[in-house]
Amino acid sequence: MTPEEELERVMRDVPRGALALAALSVGLLLVGWFLVYLLVFLPRGMVS
Amino acid sequence: MTHARRLALAHFWIGFIAFAIALVLGVWQMWVRSPLPAPFLTASTYFSSVTAHGTAMAYVLTTFTVMGFGYYVAETALARALPAPRWAWTGFWLALAGTLMAVVTIFSGRAAVLFTFYPPLIASVFYYIGLVLVVAGSWIWCVLMIVAMGQWKGANPGRPVPLAMFATVANAVMWLWTTVGVTLELLFQVIPAALGLKAQIDVGLSRTLFSWTLHAVVYFWLIPSYIAFYTMVPQAAGGRLYSDTMGRLTFVLFLIYSLPVGLHHLLMDPHQSNAFKFLQVALTALVSVPTLLTVFTIGASLEIAGRLRGGRGLFGWIGALPWERPLVLATGLAFLMLAFGGFGGLVNMSYGMNAMVHNTSWVTAHFHLIFGGTVVIMYFAIAYTLWPSLTGRAAPSLAAQRLQLWLWFIGMLVMTLPWHYLGLLGQWRRVATFNYADPIIAAWGPWVIVSLVGGLILLVSGLLFVRNLLQFAIGRASHVPAEVYATAVHPPLRVPAALNGFRLWNVLVLVLMLLAYGYPLAQFFIIDPPGALVHRVDQRR
Amino acid sequence: MAIGEEAIVRSELRWAAVSIGVVSLIMLALIYAGIVHHINPPSNIEPIDPKTLHLSGEFTEANLGTRVSAEGQVTSRIVATQFTFQPRCIVLPANQRVTLRFATPDVIHGILVTGTNVNTMIVPGYVSQVHTVFTRTGELLMPCHEYCGLGHSEMFATLRVVPASEFKPDAQGRVSCDAR
The missing domain is CATH 1.20.890 (cAMP-dependent Protein Kinase, Chain A)
Incomplete structure (x- = not known):
């Protein structure tokens, strides 16, 4: 296969993996944020 | 050697020397704060050291690296000689003279105000003038970058500016906007006070002006890393850039959203209203968009490389990447640290939630992860990538480069994970010593020692970095430098004018800045709050 | 392609x-x-002249510390100055809404109270104000968390949170650490 055909071949799968990886990381980030929000921040109570 | 290459080498070396000195000071500061007895400790040595550490890392290492890298990109990406090299050298000498002036003032004990100034505390005027000279040198660089792009466009009508140069000019334009805040603060408030011309300072105004600069300055440091991600990493990994268009859009978004967000540094200040704080928090949330776009685009570019090398399945391409190449390894480690640092940053910017962590070690952990973990580790990788072409020699050992990058990653995590924890417990910032006899503080001691160990690992890594660069002197001569710039999957033939220049975006920045900072700055002239008396720190009692 | x-x-x-x-x-x-x-966030655009705040008004020495008003509102007034707090020890009741008011005659300071969401900058020219409810009793640390000069490391106060039954104002509505 020529380099262009190779690229054509892999572009049939890209960006499924990148999307999965990015979604996984952002999902973990969101879960982490909400853990801090619910377990540390809100219990420490009101300030304004 | 061309002018641009000599310029790049000179700038990089000044930056890296400042970095090595600042690293030693940083480790000593952590030692002082730990329960272990430390030498040389007085309040004056400690806070002068903190001032030197911040100044060297945030102003010297970064500014010189950004400038040096810009000169390299302008010559190589545009494939033409740098315009007005004499002006570039003027900028270099100006910034170097300013650096020396500031450093001598700090080490004489007359500038213990930390790199973020804190008026009405006022240091010797030579500290501020030194920093103004550094900024003036960088302004020359900004103009040269804009001129270089303009000349190239004149010679290549209708063709898209190469992404690396487009991004470099985005940074130059952003830096001109960014420095307006701190320049106004220094020229109209701080320097007149340091000269004895003013006895009082409007502190709310000075803090708001500094906040204008304080967030965007981080993106100024960060953009060289992003340029490497977009234009060099896909090539180093053996793949293609997934999307050139989205790269351009990302750098435009950084230009727009890094500026009208600085009030998130003042969430705990009394003198700004919740309405403007909330507006700027909302805009801050949008800054995450270009960052997350980058994670996706670079992920997809690496996925192309991994699959071309035989990787299969949803995640199999990750293992197939050439991790033995320092630039690829640095990118992986940088993204991991960006995830931790970004997590901390999300908490910091979270409006009322900022109260939980403001001015605690949590914040220190966050910006060391972003700065050391995403900015500086990519400066290492950029240096490793450019050095063969700058010195005409091949690297004697890639293993030593990989070891250095791994040590940096491990040290950064060992140092900052305890800081996050201690920050949540309430360990506050900017003190030389803690009273470990207090039962609450005594419990922090072991974690402070763990973070000190992380600092020591970082010191070893930093010194190994300098050694690795010096080792190029014994590398074999190699006169065919490898191509560093990546090709996109669809190399751009034509791009919309909006994505080939910055006129439109400058208008948008102006509008957003008026909206976000217009009233928050104007209010000080409307309510005319009472001033605070100047407190000099440079007069020995 | x-x-x-x-x-x-x-x-x-x-x-x-x-x-x-x-x-x-x-x-x-x-x-x-x-x-x-x-x-x-503790936003409170309430100007005060740092040069004269000790001479008259609510931040004179006699007014500092915790006071309970006739309506039962608990307010603590604290001056942050290089390099101490006045007073250095503050008594407050648990499980009741309290107000902390800070001002400084000199440079920028800031406070947090360990283990709580209480946090504010103290900027010369403004009164900083935080309303909160402390839910746990005991001694908490209230350090200066912003660089204010060479003595910054030694600048901290103690916040004593007591059960409502032990929170006893005197005839003027004052509650201080010494009284116990």
Whole structure:
């Protein structure tokens, strides 16, 4: 296969993996944020 | 050697020397704060050291690296000689003279105000003038970058500016906007006070002006890393850039959203209203968009490389990447640290939630992860990538480069994970010593020692970095430098004018800045709050 | 190339939409905390002259410390100055809404109270104000958390949170650490 055909071949799968990886990381980030929000921040109570 | 290459080498070396000195000071500061007895400790040595550490890392290492890298990109990406090299050298000498002036003032004990100034505390005027000279040198660089792009466009009508140069000019334009805040603060408030011309300072105004600069300055440091991600990493990994268009859009978004967000540094200040704080928090949330776009685009570019090398399945391409190449390894480690640092940053910017962590070690952990973990580790990788072409020699050992990058990653995590924890417990910032006899503080001691160990690992890594660069002197001569710039999957033939220049975006920045900072700055002239008396720190009692 | 540039840009824009969705969730949670739990930044644009605040008005020495008003409102007034707090020890009741008011005659300071959401900068020219409810009794640390000069490391106060039964104002409504 020529380099262009190779690229054509892999572009049939890209960006499924990148999307999965990015979604996984952002999902973990969101879960982490909400853990801090619910377990540390809100219990420490009101300030304004 | 061309002018641009000599310029790049000179700038990089000044930056890296400042970095090595600042690293030693940083480790000593952590030692002082730990329960272990430390030498040389007085309040004056400690806070002068903190001032030197911040100044060297945030102003010297970064500014010189950004400038040096810009000169390299302008010559190589545009494939033409740098315009007005004499002006570039003027900028270099100006910034170097300013650096020396500031450093001598700090080490004489007359500038213990930390790199973020804190008026009405006022240091010797030579500290501020030194920093103004550094900024003036960088302004020359900004103009040269804009001129270089303009000349190239004149010679290549209708063709898209190469992404690396487009991004470099985005940074130059952003830096001109960014420095307006701190320049106004220094020229109209701080320097007149340091000269004895003013006895009082409007502190709310000075803090708001500094906040204008304080967030965007981080993106100024960060953009060289992003340029490497977009234009060099896909090539180093053996793949293609997934999307050139989205790269351009990302750098435009950084230009727009890094500026009208600085009030998130003042969430705990009394003198700004919740309405403007909330507006700027909302805009801050949008800054995450270009960052997350980058994670996706670079992920997809690496996925192309991994699959071309035989990787299969949803995640199999990750293992197939050439991790033995320092630039690829640095990118992986940088993204991991960006995830931790970004997590901390999300908490910091979270409006009322900022109260939980403001001015605690949590914040220190966050910006060391972003700065050391995403900015500086990519400066290492950029240096490793450019050095063969700058010195005409091949690297004697890639293993030593990989070891250095791994040590940096491990040290950064060992140092900052305890800081996050201690920050949540309430360990506050900017003190030389803690009273470990207090039962609450005594419990922090072991974690402070763990973070000190992380600092020591970082010191070893930093010194190994300098050694690795010096080792190029014994590398074999190699006169065919490898191509560093990546090709996109669809190399751009034509791009919309909006994505080939910055006129439109400058208008948008102006509008957003008026909206976000217009009233928050104007209010000080409307309510005319009472001033605070100047407190000099440079007069020995 | 079979995969066109449009498909690539589409995938990017979809991801950008996801990103905006994620940060919107966070913004919604912050609005919820602000409105329902009353957790907001301590903004308080209330000018005061740092050069004269010790001479007259609420921050004169006699007014500092905790006071209970005739209506039962608990307010503590504290001056932050290089390099101490006046007073250095403050008594407050648990499980009751209290107000902390700070001012400084000299430079920038700031405070946090360990283990709580109490946090504010103290900027010369303004009164900083925090309303809160302490839920746990005991001695908490209230250090200066902003660099204020060479003595910054030695600048901290103690906050003593006592059960309502032990919180006993004197005839003027004053409660101090020495009285116990």
